Amino acid sequence: MSVDTLVKTAAPGSGNMSxxxxxxxxxxxxxxxxxxxxxxxxxxDTFLTTGNLVNLLDQTAVIGxxxxxxxxxxxxxVFDLTASATLALSAIIGVQVGRATDxxxxxxxxxxxxxxxxxxxxxVVVRSGVNSFVGTLATSMVYRGLAVVVTAGAIVYPxxxxxxxxxxxxxxxxxGLTSATIMFVVVVAILAVVVARTTFGRRLYxxxxxxxxxxxxxxxVGSIHVTAFMISGVCSALxxxxxxxxxxxxxxxxxxxxxxxxxxxxxxxxxxILGGEGAIWRAIVGALLLTLIGNGFNLLGWDTIYQQVLQxxxxxxxxxxxxxxxxxxx
Amino acid sequence: MSSQKAPSIAVRGVGKTYSGVTVLHDIDLDITPGEVxxxxxxxxxxxxxxxxxxxxxxxxxxxxxxxxxxxVTVGSPRDAIAHGISLISQEGAxxxxxxxxxxxxxxxxxxxxxxxxxxxxxxxxxxxxxxTGFTVDPDERVDRLPIGVQQQxxxxxxxxxxxxxxxxxxxxxxxxxxxxxNLLALIRKxxxxxxxxxxxxxxxxxxxxxxxxxxxxxxxxLIRTGKASETSPRELVGHMVGREIDVLYPxxxxxxxxxxxxxxxxxxxxxxxxxxxxxxxxxxxxGIAGLVGSGRTETLRLLFGADRPVEGVVEIDGxxxxxxxxxxxxxxxxxxxxESRKEQGLVMVRSVAENVALSSLSGRRAGPFVKRPAEKSxxxxxxxxxxxxxxxxxxxxxxxxxxxxxxxxxxxWLLRKPKVLLIDEPTRGVDVAAKTQIHHLITGLAADGLxxxxxxxxxxxxxxxxxxxxxxxxxxxxxEYPRGTTPEVVIAAAFGDHSEGEEx
Numbered sequence: 097m098s099v100d101t102l103v104k105t106a107a108p109g110s111g112n113m114s115x116x117x118x119x120x121x122x123x124x125x126x127x128x129x130x131x132x133x134x135x136x137x138x139x140x141d142t143f144l145t146t147g148n149l150v151n152l153l154d155q156t157a158v159i160g161x162x163x164x165x166x167x168x169x170x171x172x173x174v175f176d177l178t179a180s181a182t183l184a185l186s187a188i189i190g191v192q193v194g195r196a197t198d199x200x201x202x203x204x205x206x207x208x209x210x211x212x213x214x215x216x217x218x219x220v221v222v223r224s225g226v227n228s229f230v231g232t233l234a235t236s237m238v239y240r241g242l243a244v245v246v247t248a249g250a251i252v253y254p255x256x257x258x259x260x261x262x263x264x265x266x267x268x269x270x271x272g273l274t275s276a277t278i279m280f281v282v283v284v285a286i287l288a289v290v291v292a293r294t295t296f297g298r299r300l301y302x303x304x305x306x307x308x309x310x311x312x313x314x315x316x317v318g319s320i321h322v323t324a325f326m327i328s329g330v331c332s333a334l335x336x337x338x339x340x341x342x343x344x345x346x347x348x349x350x351x352x353x354x355x356x357x358x359x360x361x362x363x364x365x366x367x368x369i370l371g372g373e374g375a376i377w378r379a380i381v382g383a384l385l386l387t388l389i390g391n392g393f394n395l396l397g398w399d400t401i402y403q404q405v406l407q408x409x410x411x412x413x414x415x416x417x418x419x420x421x422x423x424x425x426x
Numbered sequence: 427m428s429s430q431k432a433p434s435i436a437v438r439g440v441g442k443t444y445s446g447v448t449v450l451h452d453i454d455l456d457i458t459p460g461e462v463x464x465x466x467x468x469x470x471x472x473x474x475x476x477x478x479x480x481x482x483x484x485x486x487x488x489x490x491x492x493x494x495x496x497x498v499t500v501g502s503p504r505d506a507i508a509h510g511i512s513l514i515s516q517e518g519a520x521x522x523x524x525x526x527x528x529x530x531x532x533x534x535x536x537x538x539x540x541x542x543x544x545x546x547x548x549x550x551x552x553x554x555x556x557x558t559g560f561t562v563d564p565d566e567r568v569d570r571l572p573i574g575v576q577q578q579x580x581x582x583x584x585x586x587x588x589x590x591x592x593x594x595x596x597x598x599x600x601x602x603x604x605x606x607x608n609l610l611a612l613i614r615k616x617x618x619x620x621x622x623x624x625x626x627x628x629x630x631x632x633x634x635x636x637x638x639x640x641x642x643x644x645x646x647x648l649i650r651t652g653k654a655s656e657t658s659p660r661e662l663v664g665h666m667v668g669r670e671i672d673v674l675y676p677x678x679x680x681x682x683x684x685x686x687x688x689x690x691x692x693x694x695x696x697x698x699x700x701x702x703x704x705x706x707x708x709x710x711x712x713g714i715a716g717l718v719g720s721g722r723t724e725t726l727r728l729l730f731g732a733d734r735p736v737e738g739v740v741e742i743d744g745x746x747x748x749x750x751x752x753x754x755x756x757x758x759x760x761x762x763x764x765e766s767r768k769e770q771g772l773v774m775v776r777s778v779a780e781n782v783a784l785s786s787l788s789g790r791r792a793g794p795f796v797k798r799p800a801e802k803s804x805x806x807x808x809x810x811x812x813x814x815x816x817x818x819x820x821x822x823x824x825x826x827x828x829x830x831x832x833x834x835x836x837x838x839w840l841l842r843k844p845k846v847l848l849i850d851e852p853t854r855g856v857d858v859a860a861k862t863q864i865h866h867l868i869t870g871l872a873a874d875g876l877x878x879x880x881x882x883x884x885x886x887x888x889x890x891x892x893x894x895x896x897x898x899x900x901x902x903x904x905x906e907y908p909r910g911t912t913p914e915v916v917i918a919a920a921f922g923d924h925s926e927g928e929e930x
Contacts, residue, residue, distance in 0.1 A: 294794040295787040305773035313785040
């Protein structure tokens with residue numbers, strides 16, 4: 097046997113750069129958030145005031161809830177474009193049920209409607225087998241249309257004597273935070289545990305990572321998807337209640353387009369749109385980041401005309417970094 | 427096939443690292459013009475990585491490439507093509523919805539004033555078909571072609587691009603026996619015409635029969651390059667695993683007399699499968715042989731409920747499955763290791779531990795919550811017993827070698843303690859050492875009393891492991907053969923010449 101080449105053994109990996117890249121991919125977005133917080137703290141006197149921070153978290157609540165719902169859907173491999181339409185329809189029905197009965201019953205009704213609409217969306221997507229992007233886009237038009245039908249295009253208000261109670265989510269609560277913020281934190285904490293610690297969470301990741309492998313492991317893929325849509329629906333309804341409570345009313349054009357902001361927040365946080373990966377905390381980091389930019393513009397007195405441009409660039413940057421780091425580490 | 431001569435290729439000090447893991451280290455390799463150069467090694471040895479570096483699909487972290495003594499940068503497949511190198515990867519790179527003609531000349535269509543001139547492409551394709559001896563309809567969409575023909579289309583494309591070096595990654599893995607022979611003949615023909623061929627393959631006999639020289643890689647390092655004519659398969663295996671080993675199949679244990687029938691199926695029909703009956707007793711391994719398209723995989727899927735049979739009954743312990751779904755089959759004690767790890771078996775982005783735990787989640791929960799300590803110990807124990815070598819069970823399973831992934835797939839099902847194990851291609855894309863482990867695992871499970879049904883394209887493996895082999899042809903059983911039957915007899919039956927076999 098002729099041997100042309102000497103035997104060489106592989107040296108143990110010299111991959112510090114790659115390991116750094118790996119960490120960057122996991123926690124880079126947290127670093128970005130911290131940097132913006134520090135920058136704003138240093139450049140303004142107003143950022144680190146209790147008032148501003150309370151306000152900031154209150155503003156994050158709506159998009160944060162939607163982003164948490166979007167994240168659960170994205171992890172399982174579907175998109176929910178009905179989020180803002182579900183938000184409007186459930187808030188409107190919540191107000192109207194509240195008029196007929198009681199504010200609290202109305203709020204409960206809104207949540208139930210959110211879950212039901214999620215169930216319908218999920219069933220439509222699962223049964224029709226249509227791509228969720230297209231399926232939920234169509235369904236969202238139906239919901240938005242129903243919102244117009246139910247309100248006859250008008251703004252709906254709670255009964256005058258209940259108006260104050262209806263505004264309860266804007267009231268200060270624990271630690272001076274608004275009730276909306278407390279609700280947001282509690283709901284998100286519950287969802288984070290559900291996703292990370294339950295068998296449902298495990299199945300959610302498996303379905304999003306490889307639906308066929310999940311099916312052949314005995315997982316009911318369809319019911320996992322329907323459940324994901326229902327959770328998203330409840331998140332939308334809660335976000336709707338916050339907005340309605342703040343405005344003292346609900347209307348069919350509420351929160352139009354925020355489903356995309358929610359998906360953007362999820363993605364900025366580092367949840368992969370390919371499914372099977374991601375986390376609830378990422379949705380919150382993403383939502384905080386997008387809200388901080390708006391807050392920063394206000395505090396620094398910058399022209400808010402450019403706010404969207406910056407948010408768009410940030411999303412592009414986050415996604416590009418994620419892709420780049422992924423390529424390096426695989 | 428081009429008027430230009432193939433360049434000599436010099437690889438010097440090439441290395442590649444992924445997330446801290448060195449997959450290729452300081453490779454020096456010379457490839458002479460017009461040779462067939464075999465590249466062998468276990469899974470994870472770095473063969474595909476080296477090939478992809480040559481083909482411009484990935485960049486090396488270290489080292490240089492020279493063509494005809496001139497140092498070049500191959501940063502993209504486009505660069506590689508410009509240098510006359512064409513890579514035919516395992517996954518294939520055809521555009522499914524385009525015709526053969528369009529795929530062959532993809533992005534290199536002849537054109538006049540911006541309009542594609544199909545006529546001159548047709549003429550060029552006809553010439554290429556004559557040279558290669560392929561027969562394929564230029565207007566057929568490639569996704570309608572069998573996989574073997576799709577591969578021919580890729581080869582045609584390489585030639586159409588004037589490739590003087592063609593690098594092929596596991597080209598025969600997806601081919602039926604006679605297609606393999608055709609491909610190997612073509613490789614020899616191309617080499618005789620002056621084209622350099624670099625061939626990665628798991629099938630050592632095949633590499634030995636076609637290659638001029640063979641390079642062995644192990645753990646990302648080049649172990650040796652030597653002449654094929656002076657090398658034996660056993661030597662190669664020895665270099666691949668670091669020691670000379672015999673690829674010995676374990677014998678399946680005797681089926682105890684009077685062992686009960688665990689799995690029985692009657693009159694299964696759907697698509698390719700046209701009336702399959704079978705019975706498997708506790709402790710018995712039934713092999714199913716047949717050509718690609720004979721319905722063997724489809725039969726397994728019907729048994730597991732992955733597809734719903736149009737007709738037929740599946741019984742476990744004499745009780746018919748209530749529903750033909752994976753859930754119902756699993757509840758009755760059936761498990762299936764599917765044909766494709768990546769597509770059907772594993773959730774590649776999730777961790778080893780999560781994958782192993784996936785099919786038995788309900789067994790370890792407290793209310794809605796996963797009992798994590800119980801899960802950790804269960805996964806740890808089963809991983810140890812099937813010998814999954816993972817540095818970190820929390821790492822994504824895609825970072826493991828094929829052999830360890832396959833063992834994880836077995837572990838996932840063994841956690842459920844099934845009565846019936848259906849295995850489709852137990853050792854596809856698995857390295858030699860892991861292969862032997864999996865064989866022992868299967869015979870060990872039979873010894874524990876499982877009823878096993880195994881499908882494999884590797885006829886020697888199937889015959890060695892099974893107590894009986896059922897041969898399917900066009901979705902129908904054409905014969906059943908006892909242990910000790912020669913591969914020739916089984917292959918003849920699979921091809922439809924069952925004069926030598928007894929009808930079942």
